[in-house]
Each structure stands twice: as C-alpha cells, then as structure tokens.
Amino acid sequence: MMLPGLKSPWLAFHGGVFVGFSATFYLLNGVLLPWPVPPARQAPPAGEDPVGAAQRPGLFSVAQPRSAGEDSSVADELYRRVRILCWVMTGPRNLESKARHVRATWTRHCNVALFMSSERDERFPAVGLPAKEGRDQLYWKTIRAFQYVHRHHLGQADWFLKADDDTFVVVANLRWLLANYTPERPIYFGKRFKPFAKQGYMSGGAGYVLSKEALRRFVAAFASRACTHTSAVEDLALGQCMEKLGVEAGDSRDTRGRETFHPFVPESHLTEKFSKSFWYWNYCYYPIVEGPQCCSDLAVSFHYVSGEQMYVLEYLTHRLRPYGYRPRYRPPLPALAPVPPAPPNTTLP
Numbered sequence: 001m002m003l004p005g006l007k008s009p010w011l012a013f014h015g016g017v018f019v020g021f022s023a024t025f026y027l028l029n030g031v032l033l034p035w036p037v038p039p040a041r042q043a044p045p046a047g048e049d050p051v052g053a054a055q056r057p058g059l060f061s062v063a064q065p066r067s068a069g070e071d072s073s074v075a076d077e078l079y080r081r082v083r084i085l086c087w088v089m090t091g092p093r094n095l096e097s098k099a100r101h102v103r104a105t106w107t108r109h110c111n112v113a114l115f116m117s118s119e120r121d122e123r124f125p126a127v128g129l130p131a132k133e134g135r136d137q138l139y140w141k142t143i144r145a146f147q148y149v150h151r152h153h154l155g156q157a158d159w160f161l162k163a164d165d166d167t168f169v170v171v172a173n174l175r176w177l178l179a180n181y182t183p184e185r186p187i188y189f190g191k192r193f194k195p196f197a198k199q200g201y202m203s204g205g206a207g208y209v210l211s212k213e214a215l216r217r218f219v220a221a222f223a224s225r226a227c228t229h230t231s232a233v234e235d236l237a238l239g240q241c242m243e244k245l246g247v248e249a250g251d252s253r254d255t256r257g258r259e260t261f262h263p264f265v266p267e268s269h270l271t272e273k274f275s276k277s278f279w280y281w282n283y284c285y286y287p288i289v290e291g292p293q294c295c296s297d298l299a300v301s302f303h304y305v306s307g308e309q310m311y312v313l314e315y316l317t318h319r320l321r322p323y324g325y326r327p328r329y330r331p332p333l334p335a336l337a338p339v340p341p342a343p344p345n346t347t348l349p
Contacts, residue, residue, distance in 0.1 A: 078176065084160075085161065090165040099165045103124075105310045106314060114127055115165075116141065139238070146210075159209050161174070162204075162209075164204065164205055164207070168313045170317050176333070184212065187247060187250045191206035191207075191262060195283060199243050199248070200249050203303075204235035221245055258296040263304075265303070269294040269295055272290070
C-alpha cells in the first residue's frame with residue numbers, strides 16, 4: 001500500500017536528494033530491516049507489582065533486525081554491549097499522525113522503546129505521565145519521563161535516549177559513538193548549542209542521550225532539589241541542570257570532526273544555505289559546515305522528519321545498497337567492556 005502523499009512533487013524532489021544522501025549510509029555494519037510491522041502489545045512479566053504493571057504499557061521486546069546473507073556481526077556485538085533505551089516524547093493527538101511512524105521504523109533498533117504521553121494508551125501502547133500537554137510543559141514531561149525510566153527500566157539499558165516524535169535516529173551509529181565511553185561516566189551527547197550554559201547544552205529536537213550515571217544524577221537532583229523546574233525551555237533547562245550536576249556535555253562529532261546529531265531534515269543541511277541572520281549561526285557550539293560535507297557518514301539523527309520521510313530514511317539507511325561496494329568508512333571500535341549481565345524481565349512473556 002502506498003503511503004499518503006508519496007506522489008507529491010515535494011516528496012519526489014526530496015526523494016532524489018535522499019538517494020544522493022543514501023550513499024553515505026550504506027555502511028551500517030549489516031543492520032538491515034524487513035519492511036517494518038508494528039510490534040504487538042507485550043504483557044507485563046508474571047509476578048510484577050500490579051501498580052507498576054498498570055503503568056508500564058509501553059515496553060517493547062526487540063530483537064536485533066537483520067537481513068539474510070549480510071554479515072551483521074559487528075552490529076550484533078554492539079547491540080549486546082551498548083544497550084540503548086529509547087523514549088519518544090509524544091502526545092495523544094500525535095500517536096496516529098506521528099508516533100506510529102516512529103514506532104514502525106527506527107525504534108525497532110533500540111534495545112527498549114517507550115512512548116511517553118500525558119495519557120496512557122494500552123492499544124498503542126503509550127505511557128501516561130503525570131504532566132499536561134503544551135510546549136510550556138515539555139520540561140515537566142521530560143523530568144517525569146526520566147523519573148519513570150529510572151524507576152522501571154534502569155537495569156535494562158546503559159544509555160537513555162530522548163527523541164521527539166518527528167526525530168529520526170540511526171541507532172546503530174549511536175551505538176558506535178557510545179561504544180567509546182563507559183555508561184558509568186557522567187556524560188550526555190546530542191547536537192551541542194552554546195548560549196546560556198558554560199559548557200553548552202543539547203538540542204531537544206535532534207535528540208540527546210544520557211549515560212546511566214547522568215540519568216542517576218538527574219533523577220536524584222529533583223529528589224534533593226539540587227535542580228528545579230525553573231524554565232519551560234526543555235533542552236536548555238536540562239543542560240543547565242546537567243552542568244550543575246557535573247555531567248559533561250560530550251563531543252558527538254565523528255573521527256573527522258563532522259556532526260552526527262542534526263536539528264533539521266537532511267536536505268536542509270546538505271543543500272540549503274542558512275541566512276547569516278538565522279539564529280542557528282549563533283547557537284552552534286562547533287563551526288557550521290554547509291553542503292555535502294555537513295554531516296558525518298555515521299550520522300545519528302535528524303529533526304522535523306515527517307511520517308512519510310521516516311520510511312524513506314529507514315529504507316535508505318538500512319536497506320538500500322549500491323551493488324558491488326564494500327563499506328569505505330568504518331572507524332575502528334574501541335576495546336569493549338564485557339557484556340553486562342542480563343537483568344530480570346529483559347524478555348517479556
């Protein structure tokens with residue numbers, strides 16, 4: 001079945017841009033995905049606290065996707081050793097228009113995937129947080145979401161990614177970035193902006209990922225009131241709290257100094273010229289590069305991605321390959337720590 005709007009001139013034009021862009025992504029270490037089917041609703045583990053179970057509708061049990069005939073051994077190894085919980089900021093009105101496309105594409109590559117809303121929805125499923133909807137409520141939702149993750153899923157992952165429901169993430173590339181760091185180090189990564197915080201802060205739209213220690217400190221800070229809800233600007237407020245807690249703002253650029261997290265869609269970074277009066281020039285922590293060299297071959301995220309574009313990017317990053325080529329850019333992996341012990345309830349019945 002063809003997706004709505006697939007024949008529109010806008011998408012046809014940008015589809016051409018995406019095809020050119022796809023050549024940089026064909027090296028994703030063999031992580032391929034059959035055309036996605038939304039995961040079935042998973043029941044809570046037997047014997048789980050009934051109150052906790054009632055509030056835990058959004059946990060997906062995910063197996064590492066792959067395609068027959070391609071060597072995915074490196075990706076499989078990273079999947080086991082760099083465990084990422086992905087939680088997606090959404091709302092009741094966005095479940096069908098936005099979140100379902102995220103659920104059907106890139107979140108299938110996460111070790112654990114959760115959708116955070118202000119209302120519980122067992123059919124989707126989505127977690128209901130004690131927070132209201134609205135832009136001025138985004139930081140409250142972020143605080144409540146990380147508290148929920150810390151309470152219910154701390155043992156099931158080592159890194160904790162927050163993304164919007166219009167953010168696309170290449171999870172395999174995020175694992176490569178994080179493999180260089182221990183989750184016990186207080187650090188977080190994303191698209192780094194520079195104003196209003198000495199070490200900068202991470203753009204909310206491009207997504208950001210906290211180490212386990214960073215998550216622990218963030219949750220403890222609200223219990224002790226070391227950090228408080230003082231701003232409606234989610235990403236800046238979180239960044240200021242991170243700085244206060246001694247959580248490092250990490251450098252997410254690749255080994256060639258190119259950005260991996262991006263606050264706009266691929267074609268904006270690849271083909272557009274930003275006006276010198278555009279706020280972006282004053283916000284970026286690192287020098288802006290426009291054109292084809294803007295983005296890492298191991299890019300992690302893009303923002304303002306429509307539902308249709310989610311499927312296009314999923315296809316280009318995980319399925320399309322130029323015939324006869326081998327990966328040309330594959331930085332070596334660091335020495336990996338031993339696989340962490342499997343926590344209880346990792347696989348749901």
